[in-house]
Amino acid sequence: MCARHAGRVTVPAQRTPQPERTRVMRARLMQATIDCLVERGWAGTTTTLVSERAGVSRGAQLHHFPSKRELVVASVQHLADQLNGDLERRHDEAIHGRGHSTRKTLGLLADHFTSAIFVASLELWVAARTDAELLEIVRPIERRWGREEHRLAVELLGVDDSHPPTRALVQGTLDMMRGFGLANTLSDDSRRRGRILAEWAELIDNNARPAVAGAAPTGKAR
Amino acid sequence: MCARHAGRVTVPAQRTPQPERTRVMRARLMQATIDCLVERGWAGTTTTLVSERAGVSRGAQLHHFPSKRELVVASVQHLADQLNGDLERRHDEAIHGRGHSTRKTLGLLADHFTSAIFVASLELWVAARTDAELLEIVRPIERRWGREEHRLAVELLGVDDSHPPTRALVQGTLDMMRGFGLANTLSDDSRRRGRILAEWAELIDNNARPAVAGAAPTGKAR
DNA sequence: ACATAAAAACAGTCAAGGTTGTTTGTATCT
DNA sequence: AGATACAAACAACCTTGACTGTTTTTATGT
Known part of the structure; x- marks a missing residue:
């Protein structure tokens, strides 16, 4: 025109x-x-x-x-980008905003695992279990995503990831977050979650070994 | 005849x-x-x-x-019975078999959450999220099931459920188990799970308050 | 600068396959 | 005899992808 x-x-x-x-x-x-x-x-x-x-x-x-398959495959990649973007965004907010408590970091993670993109991931995750083709593209994405979560948690919590008990505590905490995400799909679970997280912050503070001051295990330390 | x-x-x-x-x-x-x-x-x-x-x-x-609906509804009830039965069976085995370590209890719970019936529940759980009718029957079952798990965990671990931090630790542990169940659907996760659980047993032993000897919080104490 | 050809983007209809539930019919039990 | 249990064909509906046609954009030659 x-x-x-x-x-x-x-x-x-x-x-x-x-x-x-x-x-x-x-x-x-x-x-x-x-x-x-x-x-x-x-x-x-x-x-x-x-x-x-x-x-x-x-x-x-x-x-x-x-075909539908191609649409889904592309959408999975699209979702993966969003997952990483969401993690990065929350990370940056946590870094720049002041107040770096363990409780806040846990809240940040829990928010990630109860977001809409997590729900979409969950659907794909469960669907991939019984769909070989889908599994092949979902699995590597899930792995990378899990590692990113772990990296973020270790960094924001400021703990020593090379200490086995601490590492296990972080991993278990992330699995708990996944559990939260699942539980939250059926009904709003935020009250219960909040109570648990409040205690959990103390649990981590009391049991995780703090990162060595100058060490930068994965990337930059906080 | x-x-x-x-x-x-x-x-x-x-x-x-x-x-x-x-x-x-x-x-x-x-x-x-x-x-x-x-x-x-x-x-x-x-x-x-x-x-x-x-x-x-x-x-x-x-x-x-x-109708399919009626079949599904009946099957959900059927599954609920199996879930309870599975918990009860594992409970009885734990009670009668000797060796009552925290690690064993955690393994027992993890097995429950990685069993086939858990997978079936997961499918229904996720499906119910976007199916109002299904949600109405799945939600109450899920609640009851969650309480049973908690009761079992408290009893077998022999911890004081009236102590808020301990209670939160047990709840968080169960959410972690749900996370294990989810992670296990995409690929065999038992190695990682085993490492975490080994550390987790110590975490619980060090942080959970033991149940008072004579007290019977929910039912019979062990 | 402009016309034209080629290619890509877009629109909508149609057919094949699959799922569900109805209906009609037969055997078996009380 | 009546009711229940079982069998199977049938119709309605939905989902998917193939197909045909139209418009818009880009490339090309003069």
Whole structure:
């Protein structure tokens, strides 16, 4: 509408180059897939529903993702990025905001494990158990994600990860967080969680060995 | 055929009374449903598959359970019984077998949370999140189950449940177990779990307040 | 600069396959 | 005889991906 014939550069802002539009379209579809997972679960995530939710015609959907499988695979990667992004964001907030208590770090982790993206991950996780193809892409992502969580926890808690008992305590705590995430899906579990976390902070403070001051086990120490 | 009219007692052993046969038939279908949940997941649990697996004709299936919903509801109850039975069985084994260490109790709990029935529960649990009707029957069962686990843990660990930090430690430990169960679905996690549990036993021994000798907090003390 | 060809993006219909529950029919038990 | 248990075909519905057609964008030759 703005160019073509006369080559007028009057309205350059509206024109989006093709590759960018494709990128946006794919992102819309992947996000809609994740939203559907959260709202309807794995079994309820149909291609029709996704296309409606994304506001994309069925034809366009099939153009960008020829099969449901490809859509799901791409969405899993998309979700992985979001998981890492969420962790990083919470990490940065914790670093910059002052008040570095153990309790706050635990709250931060618990929030991560009760977020919508965790719920979407849970759906994929459980679905992957009985879907070999899906398992192959979900498993490595889950591994990396778990390691990131561990790294973040160790760093924010400021504990010595090379000390076996401390390491086990951190790992167990993260597994507990996963348990929290699971329990939170059926009904709001925040009261109970809060009570446990309050005691848990003391447990960690009393039992985890603090990181050696200058040491930087994984990356930079706090 | 064996009694009433003719009173023929020729083949008394084979003849099973009607109500018993009905009971068996329903049990076969419910068990097949649970097996399908474990092997194929919630989305893969179709009525056709269940009937095939149970070795029951589709007509008979529909006779005993007019709709899929009713089959699932009955199966959930069936599963609940199995969960309680599993807990009770492990409890009895722990009581009668000698060697009552914290580590063994933790192993017992972890086994419970990595068993096939846990996997089936997990499928239903996750499915119930996005299925209001299912949620209504799964939630109360989950609550009761959680309380049973807690009771069992407190009793076998021999700790004082009225002491808030101890109580929180037990609850957190059970949430960790749920996390173990989840992690174990994607790949065998027993090595890691074993390492954590070994340290965890010490953690509990060092931080949980032992139950007062004569006191019986919930039921009978050990 | 411009016309045109090629390619990509997009839209919508259709068919195949699968799942569920209804219905109709038969055998067995009380 | 009546009711219950079982069997199996059938119809309605949904999901998926193939197919056909239209529009828009990009590349190319003059």
